[in-house]
Amino acid sequence: MLNHIDINKMNRLMEENRDAKQIITQLLENHQTAVSTIAHEIRNPLTLVSSSLQIMEAQHPEVKEFFNWKQTMDDIQFMCGLLNELCSFNNGSILHHSVFSIEKLLKNISVSFAISLDAEDxxxxxxxxxxxGMGDFTGDKIKLEEVILNLLRNAKEAVGQRGHIFLSAQRDHNRIIIKCQDDGCGIPDHIIDTVFEPFVTDKEGGTGLGLSxxxxxxxxxxxxISAESSDKKTIFTVNLPV
Ligand SMILES: Nc1ncnc2c1ncn2[C@@H]1O[C@H](COP(=O)(O)OP(=O)(O)OP(=O)(O)O)[C@@H](O)[C@H]1O
Ligand SMILES: [Mg+2]
Structure with a gap:
């Protein structure tokens, strides 16, 4: 496993040498594809196990009283979620289109996000x-929700315990402009140009995959999607064609 020092060395090598950058980027992509493929293959049988247990529970409700039943179900749900996350990186560009109201989607996300902040005190x-009145939008609702949640989560991590986060959206002719602003720590100068590349992170435990x-x-x-950061004000702008 690469540690922070290795990653810094690798980033330096990529900055200094174009060929190295190309090869390392390719290797990282291959690595990620392999991880996603394995995750995908494990997820399929695990989903079957999860469905079987749910059917068992529906047919024999008394199993809920079994020692560790709930914990087992929770663990399986967690593993499914984890594998979904690993798969989603590879599936980032495969879209399942539907027609929906982006206004409603963003308002729902805002309400949930506000509730989650309240809960954390x-x-x-x-x-x-x-x-x-932004009209109907055709796109992948779940994946776009993932984008906005990534931006809000990053903003929350950037402000820490105190600060402001502002989410806005408007239509400008045939584009939808969504902005996520915060007054947190700001994007470090040394990564401002590479934040959208995979594995770029300054967080302990961060994967650096959210923005990519x-x-x-x-x-x-x-x-x-673009980022600006100055004087502790960070703005991520998503610009989508309608
Ligand atoms: N709102 C923000 N303010 C300051 N820095 C940010 C902000 N959003 C992103 N960054 C910087 O960009 C880096 C990459 O973000 P990204 O979401 O891709 O990965 P991560 O947040 O580090 O890890 P993960 O998303 O897997 O938890 C972050 O580590 C952070 O340094
Ligand atoms: Mg993130």
Whole structure:
């Protein structure tokens, strides 16, 4: 497993040498594809096990009283979630389109996010301004939700215990412009140009996949995602064609 020092060395090598950058990027992509494929293959039988247990529980409700039954079910759900996450990186550009209201989606996300902040009892102030009448949008609702949640999670991690997060969305002709702003720690200078590349992270325990996956999803919709950060004000902008 690469540690932080190895990753820094690798990043330096990639900055200094174009050929090395190309080869390492390719290797990282191959590695990620292998991880996603394995995760996908394990997820299939695990989903079967999970469904069988759910049927068993429905037919024989008394099993709920069994020692460790609930814990086992929770563990299986967790493993399914974990494997989903590992698979999703590889599937970032495969979209399942539907027609939906982006206004409703963003308003729902805002409400859930606000509730989750309240539950954690922090001094983070969250506000949103989601324009009405943005019309119908055709795209992958679940994946776009993932993008916005990634941005909000990063903003939350950046502000820590105290700060402001602001989510806005409006329509400009045939584009939807979504902005996620925060007044947290700001994006470190040394990674501002590479934050959308895989495995770029300054967090202990971070995978550095959140933004690269988000960029894949946005680009698969024909859109763009960009970041600006100065004086502790960070703005991520997602620009999607309608
Ligand atoms: N709102 C933000 N403010 C400051 N820095 C940010 C912000 N969003 C992202 N970053 C920087 O970009 C890096 C990459 O973000 P990304 O979401 O891809 O990975 P991560 O958050 O480190 O890990 P993971 O998403 O897997 O938990 C972060 O480690 C952080 O340094
Ligand atoms: Mg993240």
């Amino acid at each position: 922090t001094n983070i102030e969250f506000s949103s301004r989601i324009a009405s 996956l988000s960029r894949r999803i946005v680009e698969a919709h024909g859109g763009t």
